[in-house]
Amino acid sequence: MLTVLTLVTGVAALLLAAWCGWAAYRDQPTKDWHFIGMAVVSLLAVVQLVIGIVQLARGEKPEQGTTIFVAYLLGAFACVPAAGLMSLAERTRWGSVTVAAGGVVLAVLEVRLYDIWGG
Amino acid sequence: MTAAEEKPARLISGPGMLLVWFYGVMVVGAVSRSAYQIGTEFDRAPLAYVLSAVAGVVYGFITYTLVRGGETARRAALVCCAAELAGVLLVGTWTLVDRSAFPDSTVWSYYGAGYVFIPVLLPVSALYWLRKARNTVKR
Numbered sequence: 110m111l112t113v114l115t116l117v118t119g120v121a122a123l124l125l126a127a128w129c130g131w132a133a134y135r136d137q138p139t140k141d142w143h144f145i146g147m148a149v150v151s152l153l154a155v156v157q158l159v160i161g162i163v164q165l166a167r168g169e170k171p172e173q174g175t176t177i178f179v180a181y182l183l184g185a186f187a188c189v190p191a192a193g194l195m196s197l198a199e200r201t202r203w204g205s206v207t208v209a210a211g212g213v214v215l216a217v218l219e220v221r222l223y224d225i226w227g228g
Numbered sequence: 229m230t231a232a233e234e235k236p237a238r239l240i241s242g243p244g245m246l247l248v249w250f251y252g253v254m255v256v257g258a259v260s261r262s263a264y265q266i267g268t269e270f271d272r273a274p275l276a277y278v279l280s281a282v283a284g285v286v287y288g289f290i291t292y293t294l295v296r297g298g299e300t301a302r303r304a305a306l307v308c309c310a311a312e313l314a315g316v317l318l319v320g321t322w323t324l325v326d327r328s329a330f331p332d333s334t335v336w337s338y339y340g341a342g343y344v345f346i347p348v349l350l351p352v353s354a355l356y357w358l359r360k361a362r363n364t365v366k367r
Contacts, residue, residue: 176268180260192249199245207249214253217344 111160111226118153118185119219125150125189126212129196133205139196147193147208150215154186157222172227181222188215239297239305239361247354250346251291257343258284258335265332273332279319280334283347286312290354306358313351316340320348 125146129139139147161182165171171178192211196204240248262280270277290308293301320339323330333342340347 176264180264184256184260191252195245195249199241201242203242203245206243207246210246210249 111157111164112223114153114157114160115219115223115226118150118157119216119223121150121153122189122212122215122219124212126209126216129205129209129212133202133209136202138200138202138204139193139208143196143205143208144193147189150212151186151189151193154189154215158182158186171225173225178222178225181218181225185215185218185222188218237297237299237302237361239294239302239358243353243357244294244361247350247357248291248294250350251287251294251354254335254343254346254350255284255287255291258287261335273330276330276332276334276337279315279336283312283315283335286315302358302361306355309351309354309358313348313355316348316351 128146129143132139132143161178165175165178189208189211192208192214196208198204199207238244258280262277262284265273265277266281286308290305290312293305293308316336316339319334319336323333323337330337335343336347339345
């Protein structure tokens with residue numbers, strides 16, 4: 110369950126990155142549709158955070174340690190919203206680039222989460 | 229005092245915002261990593277973990293100066309980015325020459341290869357951006 114969710118979140122993050130990268134390429138700031146996209150990816154990260162904690166509460170142990178696992182879950186959760194807020198403050202193509210970078214960072218975090226969980 | 233001096237110049241407009249994002253990510257990465265490692269297994273590789281902590285502090289300061297803006301902050305950021313670049317190059321070379329000095333890797337090991345070379349690319353682009361920003365900053 111967690112592994113599937115990690116995969117889905119990672120792919121969604123990359124799609125978001127590509128989408129916002131395209132907006133940046135066309136010299137556009139992030140728009141409402143992009144924020145809906147960010148909300149979807151953030152929602153996936155929230156679900157992942159909740160399921161991850163539930164798994165821990167059930168007594169399952171991540172391969173590389175609980176502390177690191179929780180730290181990465183929180184990082185993945187905060188990643189896209191933080192980039193989204195920054196793109197609100199920067200209403201140019203560079204705001205879109207920032208969200209694209211946020212998507213790439215989240216995808217990297219998901220790969221690390223996969224390893225940490227030992228999927 | 230002219231009107232131009234009253235408001236600190238923004239360093240985070242345009243590409244600056246992207247820099248702040250990456251510096252922010254590196255702050256979280258370096259600080260949380262070193263805090264965890266120093267807290268749990270400090271004796272294994274003390275030098276590596278302390279270096280990660282120092283890197284985290286430098287990243288934090290640069291992030292702060294970028295967000296704050298203004299000429300003084302711009303100069304402080306320039307100095308720190310130069311120090312950061314020197315640190316990455318020094319530690320990167322060090323890890324290649326004498327691997328035994330670092331039983332565990334730092335943020336700056338192998339020029340930041342574990343972080344997609346962001347640690348070495350970031351100070352270069354930041355130095356470029358800060359030098360360029362001088363033209364827009366009013367004295």
